[in-house]
Amino acid sequence: GAVVSQHPSRVICKSGTSVKIECRSLDFQATTMFWYRQFPKQSLMLMATSNEGSKATYEQGVEKDKFLINHASLTLSTLTVTSAHPEDSSFYICSAREPLTEAFFGQGTRLTVV
Amino acid sequence: AQSVTQLDSQVPVFEEAPVELRCNYSSSVSVYLFWYVQYPNQGLQLLLKYLSGSTLVKGINGFEAEFNKSQTSFHLRKPSVHISDTAEYFCAVSDYGGATNKLIFGTGTLLAVQP
Numbered sequence: 001g002a003v004v005s006q007h008p009s010r011v012i013c014k015s016g017t018s019v020k021i022e023c024r025s026l027d028f029q030a031t032t033m034f035w036y037r038q039f040p041k042q043s044l045m046l047m048a049t050s051n052e053g054s055k056a057t058y059e060q061g062v063e064k065d066k067f068l069i070n071h072a073s074l075t076l077s078t079l080t081v082t083s084a085h086p087e088d089s090s091f092y093i094c095s096a097r098e099p100l101t102e103a104f105f106g107q108g109t110r111l112t113v114v
Numbered sequence: 115a116q117s118v119t120q121l122d123s124q125v126p127v128f129e130e131a132p133v134e135l136r137c138n139y140s141s142s143v144s145v146y147l148f149w150y151v152q153y154p155n156q157g158l159q160l161l162l163k164y165l166s167g168s169t170l171v172k173g174i175n176g177f178e179a180e181f182n183k184s185q186t187s188f189h190l191r192k193p194s195v196h197i198s199d200t201a202e203y204f205c206a207v208s209d210y211g212g213a214t215n216k217l218i219f220g221t222g223t224l225l226a227v228q229p
Contacts, residue, residue: 006157034216043204043221044158093157095217102148103217105157 002028004096006106013084013113021079021109023094029074030096034103035067038091050077084113116141116207120220128228129197135190135223137179137205147188148206148217149179158204164188175199200227 003026013019023033031052036044048069049057056069066088068080077096081088089112097103117140127133139145146165150158162173169181179190188205205220 004157041224044219046216046218049216091155095158097217102160102163105150105159107157108155110155 002026002096002104004030004094004104004106006094006109008109009107010110011112013111015085015113016083018080018082019084019111021081021092021094021111023077023079023096023106025075025096025104028096030077031074033071033077033094033096035069035077035079036093036095038093038108040091044093047079081111084111086113089113116145116209116218118205118207118218118220120205120223122223123221124224124226126226126228127195130194132193133191133195133199133225135203135205135225137188137190137220139186139188139205139207141186141207141209143209146208147179147181148208149173149177149188149190150204150206150219151175152202152204152222154201161190161203195225195227197227197229199225201225 005024007022033050035047037047038044046059047062050069050071052071052074058064071077091108093108094106095103119138148163149161151161152158161177162171164171164181172178177192202222202224204222206217208217
């Protein structure tokens with residue numbers, strides 16, 4: 001199957017700083033990528049849909065200014081957690097999907113804000 | 115809008131025993147259905163998918179699932195589990211040909227295989 005690479009796999013940052021997470025589709029072009037957040041022992045919650053060359057579509061309750069998404073090319077989407085706080089600590093997962101096929105997921109990023 | 119229900123949060127089972135993980139969905143349109151597996155601190159790996167055609171779908175690692183439109187179910191089965199099957203399993207639904215193609219996940223079922 002297709003490969004989606006997510007980086008970094010783990011990051012620890014100080015409260016108030018910003019963290020950028022990258023999601024790359026390595027062997028296919030993804031016009032759409034998705035960002036999920038997963039709390040311990042819970043399901044994946046869709047945060048936003050990232051569209052190449054246009055603004056991301058955020059799910060209800062997700063702060064646009066806090067979670068900045070940029071989809072600058074067909075193979076790269078980034079999620080920036082701005083002014084991170086301990087409550088932003090979570091497991092973030094990206095996925096990329098071609099129409100009418102399954103989604104391919106990155107390995108996830110464990111964010112810890114101290 | 116679609117939704118997915120996984121009634122069992124945890125399923126304990128002995129090694130080499132059969133297992134069924136339940137998934138029910140709700141949708142007003144035709145859907146695609148998926149099962150994903152997640153190992154600790156990792157992303158999701160596709161086990162199998164139903165897009166169309168045969169309602170019995172075979173996936174990787176000996177898993178299979180049956181799409182039942184009348185019961186709006188897509189239960190996952192394996193005839194004989196191994197210790198290595200211990201993981202979190204997520205059922206997901208996507209609308210057929212939808213513009214966003216986004217997946218809606220169930221709450222997950224932890225399959226705990228005991229020796």
